[in-house]
Amino acid sequence: MLPVTYMMKHSHSPHEGRPATMEDLARATGLSKMTISRALNTSGYVSEQSRKKVIAAARQFNYRLNYIGRNLNQNRTGMLGIITPLEGLIGTYYFGQIVKGIQSALIGTDYHIAHYDSLSADFNDGEKCAQLCYQKRVDGLIVIAPKRHDCFVKTFAELKVPLVVVGGAPRDPRTSFIDVDNFGGASSAAEHLIDLGHYKIGFVAGPKTLHDACEREMAFRKTLARHSLRVNEKWVIQGSYETRKAFHASLHLLSQRDRPTAIFASNDLMALGVLDAARIIGLSVPEELSIAGFDDIDAATNVQPQLTTVRQPMQRMGRKAVEYIMELVAKGNQERHLIHQKLTAQLIIRESTAQARKTTQTTGQARGVDKVPFSHFVTGTSGL
Amino acid sequence: MLPVTYMMKHSHSPHEGRPATMEDLARATGLSKMTISRALNTSGYVSEQSRKKVIAAARQFNYRLNYIGRNLNQNRTGMLGIITPLEGLIGTYYFGQIVKGIQSALIGTDYHIAHYDSLSADFNDGEKCAQLCYQKRVDGLIVIAPKRHDCFVKTFAELKVPLVVVGGAPRDPRTSFIDVDNFGGASSAAEHLIDLGHYKIGFVAGPKTLHDACEREMAFRKTLARHSLRVNEKWVIQGSYETRKAFHASLHLLSQRDRPTAIFASNDLMALGVLDAARIIGLSVPEELSIAGFDDIDAATNVQPQLTTVRQPMQRMGRKAVEYIMELVAKGNQERHLIHQKLTAQLIIRESTAQARKTTQTTGQARGVDKVPFSHFVTGTSGL
DNA sequence: GCGTAACATGTTACCGGTAACATACATGAT
């Protein structure tokens, strides 16, 4: 053991400043480059003695595997491209969780994430798409952009890069996607409210530009229809997936003489806005107003009362996406193995929904409503 | 011209499925690989005729430069690592804008962005840091993590990867950082309120764990002190940089008999919460309450009244970071060229701040305050 | 004692580009 250390100290070490290569280790240990490779990758046969020598030398020279070299002949980059909007006003939590799922699926692999902004102008240009992602920079692509992705998704598909869209199903059926079953989830939430005896049910819609928001609204309407309930359009608020706008609009809605006894918001952030509004108005939740959301964000369990909501398996969507891409990468993306997957969304019943009161027929105004200086937020709504 | 095309069609093309290489183009055009390289990179001498031949062949074979090959002998990856908290990157204005600045600075270069989660457990392990980023995968690192980065920043510094921290100055003076002058910016906002004649000034603090939040609070306190004004601790709200918590806390604060005539919130999101609270309470802004924020987010100009705020040059911070890294990369990161840069934050005076009313000495309660069913949100605050 | 299999290591070629140097021809100045 001692002579080995001695030898290495005196063998010519890599030039200062230049990182050590396998070649350097080979010279230092007196072994061949190939044995070094085998020792460090624990592949093939290497004697215990040689392995120790190599490890010691690697440590001494602070050797790090150079992926570029490896990748060049394995013809892959170990980079997975993910495309998201950089400043999606919509659901930080949503994107974060999906990417978290992706990251968790990448643990143990040698894949890294290259990030691209879906709103970047570059993606409008097909050639740029290719230049950005196809030149062996990424082995696969995961698109998590709820809007404006059809154009470049198509381009990438033509370039035959393994690609999957997460959330917000694209129109083009030749593209693989993984999404949550928005329709089923929203249906079960609406069903739940109806089961509780509610028939005056309001709805807070998400942006019309988003596919999932439309699916949820559709589900809401169809479920009510299936139970022969009419949707009162006065109780349908057009929201933007944000808390504040939903809050202000709910203030208005809930202070009406004729108001719903339950509200289904198409995401949790807006449900929180409704909850805040109810509190200000003086309506107790769930006694006087049931509220259901969608997503099951952290905050849903951090409010009083805890929010009944539909859980989206966001992390699982991310993991699924990785699995799919990996499969394609492994197969060399040969066959056109498309998937159109809709993961089920689970209704989580908590404290914000309750049996509809038979007695409270919402004939009178809510407690405290007439005392609120109402003109302020009614006239001010436009600016929000 | 015609014979050239003819020739190419009959020359052996790359195998199906395998992307074309320069070798393929060389065979197809009858030129050498080197000439192909020169033609496509417009470097060195290439005759117009040859160039045209090459371009045509490249188009025909749908040739794309393989970066791995190039990178291998240029010993760089063209990847810039950015480290942010995952849930911050997408959706949060602050991170989004900084990354946007970074992206814009990368246009025209052949650099791409590799993203890493600052909250990943991997970064607690020095060896993992190296494995993740140092193995020739990134040429430089930009850290935009407001907390918990000291540990791994130090590790990367030791690995001699060009690195810069954006925002949230680290404690270790041997690390380069680019930040906004939080102290100066917050001071000018406080100064502005004082200039308007306010002396009863409230403050909405950000998370104590964040460096910038502390700087802003410090600036607020020092500025008041410099003007011989006492800070009333009852008017200091501990916020979390979020709208909702600030909203609920403000409701409480503003309905007190003895309340401030101006509030400085340490970010815009919280200023919006204060604005909403004022609206509910029935205080008109800016007549009865001046509100100033920090950041100048989009929403600041989308509310009524438009928010007076301190603008952070987020995109510029991103661009500066790239410039710095590029400089280091070009120099091979040889010398320890540290920068500690504080970009100035600009006070933007809009509509939410006004001269303090001499008459309104806040002796009486605000209009409508006693009419709000107060018990509801006071008791409920804990859950928010 | 010999053949076979498992073990241990080395050699060669190659991944897809590019730097460095070499070659060849044209042009224009001396």
Place this chain on the structure above:
DNA sequence: ATCATGTATGTTACCGGTAACATGTTACGC
């Protein structure tokens, strides 16, 4: 005519790994 210079192209080597194949050694069963 000669030489320096500019232009156009080719050759070779190399970046840092790994696959594929070759070689040599040891161990074990028959």
